[in-house]
Amino acid sequence: MRIGLLGFGVVGRGVYDIIALRSDMEVAKVVCLEDISLPDAQVTKHFDDVLSDSTINTVVEAMGGLHPAYEFVRAAIEAGKNIVTSNKALVATFYDELIPLAESKGVCFRCTAAVGGGIGWLSELERARRAQSIHRVGGIMNGTCNYILDSMTRLDLSYADALSQAQALGYAEANPSTDVDGIDTWHKLILSSNIGFGITLDPESVPAAGIRNIRAEDVANFKAHGLVCKLISTGKSQDGSFSAYVQPTLVHQGEPEAAVPANYNLITLVGSASGRMSFYGQGAGRYPTAYNVVQDCVDVLSGKHFYSPYGKKISAVNADALCYYVSGVQDSWLEDNRQATWGDAVITKPVSVKAMHAWLKNHPDAFIAALPVSEQ
Amino acid sequence: MRIGLLGFGVVGRGVYDIIALRSDMEVAKVVCLEDISLPDAQVTKHFDDVLSDSTINTVVEAMGGLHPAYEFVRAAIEAGKNIVTSNKALVATFYDELIPLAESKGVCFRCTAAVGGGIGWLSELERARRAQSIHRVGGIMNGTCNYILDSMTRLDLSYADALSQAQALGYAEANPSTDVDGIDTWHKLILSSNIGFGITLDPESVPAAGIRNIRAEDVANFKAHGLVCKLISTGKSQDGSFSAYVQPTLVHQGEPEAAVPANYNLITLVGSASGRMSFYGQGAGRYPTAYNVVQDCVDVLSGKHFYSPYGKKISAVNADALCYYVSGVQDSWLEDNRQATWGDAVITKPVSVKAMHAWLKNHPDAFIAALPVSEQ
Structure with a gap:
């Protein structure tokens, strides 16, 4: 296998290093805009040098x-x-175009490292689908948010201090929006749902709430109730209808999700035969991510195409009725739906996921978190 | 693929049910000593009917x-x-004979459901080895012990009451020795080490300590120090030497292992590129286990043989020096190695795993648990 490698940053360099140890594949050319030279590969600034090379x-x-x-x-x-x-943004955004095109051209298309970094999550889903149907996918898919929430919980930091620390450690970007507003998790959930359920979700129908408005007081309220806040994605398939959403979610201390530390991920599927299976590992980082890129190359060598056939377009329904913790904003809709009060925050009666996120869109300063499923 | 199914108990029945839904394989004959009849398969009491059927x-x-x-x-x-x-006991016991025989005959030999039940752990190991070397395998591999320890910790039950409850729920046998003495975990660790490291461990060199002597007072001592006791297997590869042992091990509250509830398993590998990856799921049960048997059948269809080549025979070294919690017995060796006291129990200075287990062999009434690695 002769490979053209586009990009030589954190992941690209890791891929190059791991492949250098193998005899079944080689990086023939690297497209990189910086002036570097490599012992085993030709470096070029022009993608056309890869495209026109029929040996790649x-x-x-x-x-x-x-x-x-x-x-x-x-x-x-x-x-x-x-x-x-x-590249999860690439695949989630152009799913409709790239997956059918790859199918029609008969080429392999793999993107395991796009979700879960060092966890081979999409490959796990592909394997799980071989022997059962998938009822549920999701979990903690963003290491940056987990790091921030974990620091706020364990070290009693403010959101601003936890974010600064994540930035200093290289876990968060200078502009952290993609992570903290749930966009990264949203891409990953769409990809996971598409592959797990064999559908093509309309991204517009999948709402995402992030963590940028969480306050130390919120974390204190959760602790007082034995709860821990995590950014969790949920994809569900039931009787031919689908739900998919990303939102801060409260879990009980002692539950597996509550124990996920620092920038780790914990991603779960529920299958008709296997029951719950969860996968825990580093959600990012040079070698963990590069490792799954190389695993994909091995799968290409053995002729694996995409994870599941391109499926019909469908909108998420999101009719689940959940109780929410809401802080930072007061209004009459919230008042009408109040069933309890924690500090200065409202605990709502059961409201549909769709309704809650529609409200949130008009209240960008609010923070919401779903109560544990067991309390619903 | 035409299958001869030996046994129609919990797992066998589950395998039959799942395969009945598939078009790429069929259960042609079932060997079962009871008088049953099945709609889609011939039932026989004689294995020779399967052996002599060249279509199977x-x-x-x-x-x-x-x-x-x-x-x-x-x-x-x-x-x-x-x-x-x-059947983990079968494969671990006759590894030396069956694996080379299968290699020489060119047949596939798969046993994924032997470790982790619903977790595809051995397949995960096989995949992980494709792109890196494995430094470490192990974890919580026995649901019965986890159920007992979890009940003692969360519900403050005595060992006897927790065991009775596990028996009433069908999680433990009337004679629980295989589980509570660590034999089941020992088989699973040997298989995992052999496959992960590409070796054949001498089983005699792998010690196992179980949980049958744990007392409510021990659990109270652990809680007082923020610790939780789990039965954990450890396999390590370092510079061409190997360690492998099974023992009760203390972990900090809030760590992933501490959060594993009821009869679940959490099994971990550490790889040179991926870092830590852990797999969480049901360690037993009809459909989870049968699901991985069927996954193995799918892998046989795609021509997968054994997980890794049969490797050279080797003894575990077990020279790691750990501090242990020891209760139930007093003697001079223990006194000489005492560095602290928790209730009526001794905390030892660092002693080698090999020495500790050698001592334990002569003190069958003692309970031992390794202190967390971070305190060593």
């Missing part, structure tokens, strides 16, 4: 961002090359 | 026990049939 049968995209990653990946598929990428 | 290419062994499972599996391999089994 697989493109590993490790650039990130939507453009020009999209144009490069699309052109590579058109040219009959297999794709391995860790 | 795969034998699924779900009888349990060493004999006649061993004789049947061996004969089936000799006859060129693939083997899928959930």
